[in-house]
Amino acid sequence: MKSLLLLLTLSAPAWAQEAPEIDPLALEWFQKGEALIDTPQQYSDQQAEYFEKAITLAPQLVPARYNLALIYIRQEKLDRALVHLDALIEVEKENLRGYLLRAGVLERRGQFDLLRKDLATILDRDPENPEAWELQGRSHYRAKRYQESLQAFQKALALNPGLTEMYLQLAQVQMLLEQGEAAVQSYQIFLAKYPDDFEARFLLGRLYRQLNQNESAMKELLRAERLNPDDPRLAQIMGDLYLELGNLKEAHKQLLRGDRDNTANLGIIAQREGRNREATEHLLKALEKDPEQPLLWAYLGDALVALDEKVEAIKAYQSALDHQPEDYSSLYNLASLHAALGQPDQAIDYLGRALQVKPQSGSAHYNLALMLDTKEEYAEAQTHYLKAIQNGIGKPEAHFRLAIIYARQSEPQKSLLHLEVAFRENPHKFVPLVRAELRQIHSDLDNIRYRRDFNDLLKKYLPQGVEPVLESETVNSEQ
DSSP: OOOOOOOTTSOOOHHHHHSOOOOHHHHHHHHHHHTTTTSTTTTSHHHHHHHHHHHHHOTTOHHHHHHHHHHHHHTTOHHHHHHHHHHHHHHOTTOHHHHHHHHHHHHHHTOHHHHHHHHHHHHHHOTTOHHHHHHHHHHHHHTTOHHHHHHHHHHHHHHOTTOTTHHHHHHHHHHHTTOHHHHHHHHHHHHHHOTTOHHHHHHHHHHHHHTTOHHHHHHHHHHHHHHOTTOHHHHHHHHHHHHHHTOHHHHHHHHTTOSSOOHHHHHHHHHHTTOHHHHHHHHHHHHHHOOOOHHHHHHHHHHHHHTTOHHHHHHHHHHHHHHOTTOHHHHHHHHHHHHHTTOHHHHHHHHHHHHHHOTTOHHHHHHHHHHHHHTTOHHHHHHHHHHHHHTTOOOHHHHHHHHHHHHHTTOHHHHHHHHHHHHHHOHHHHHHHHHHHHTSSSOTTTTTTTBHHHHHHHHHHSOTTOOSSOTTOOOBOOO
């Protein structure tokens, strides 16, 4: 944009008509400053010095004050800019350009009470001023009045749709108001004009991440990475995203560059990659700093299980439950550990709690049935075997145990139905088991062992030439 510095050759404003004649030397200094417009010395200390000398000789020289304000704003010397803007407004009370510039300076200085007064003056005189509405939006934003900020930005854009830069601010307000899809559109409008803006790319990628649109998030974050690969915030969010997507190699690389302590995430990566001793060290270190993290306790439990440190794993999972009592995975894993340690009562208790959290878990029903079966609580075991099958656990072992339980209950048809499934799924395992059981004097199969349909089923799955009934057995013709 060409310099905003005002030339004296423009039509005379009100101040020129009322002011006394200007000192010629002041005009010479002004013209020296003016000569530096569109040169490398524009906005320099030298240019400011020329205009200051003009003001010293002619305090009413409005263009010089206006130019000085612009120079000092560019140089971040806001106190000096404010001095000249105050004087400019005092001379030109009806001209809003001074108010607009001063409002911008007051915003940057954090003087929001004075800023609101200037904005009220501007909007009272010119309610259709888009620049004032933009400043109003930023003022509300800083005061955390996000709904008012949104309305102000929308008003500014309605008055001047060409203010594309404002869409970046608008998007951030929309994010805070949980208007995610609207924020996406605002970022896209901004990036259509400024495709190489790193901050917008980064923020859009982060927004997609929050919206669980991980593919779009990765696309934007990779674009941001090409613009500024060394930004630690970018490394952090990309590391987290790679971890969630299961790309552990990239996650590890990014998290090492992140802007926060990633000991916990590095522990999770090590555990997933099977480096369980290293995982344990990272996770314990992270939990020293923040022990109220149930997910980290659970990952620690997983690593300790892999190291066959069952007792320590139990402690870790119990710590996870202390902070998140309804964590299904920790309850289920505790049950498995107690079962492995020969503690069926504890296993049954944890599996019951797990099923309260996740009643449709076929695996929990199946394992609970196994535990109850070992304790000879057959009726309850039968209930959970059936629920396991209903919820997708088609293990032939479940059908075999149901066949035994139904045989004990003198329900031959149900017993044979499940026994046929077990035979069909794994005849090499279950046919020999049944034949061995039939050698017992007293067997769980006594109620069906002499039935023809039982022997026909057994014969169906026996190798050719092998008789289903042992020499000591006879076959009853009753069905």
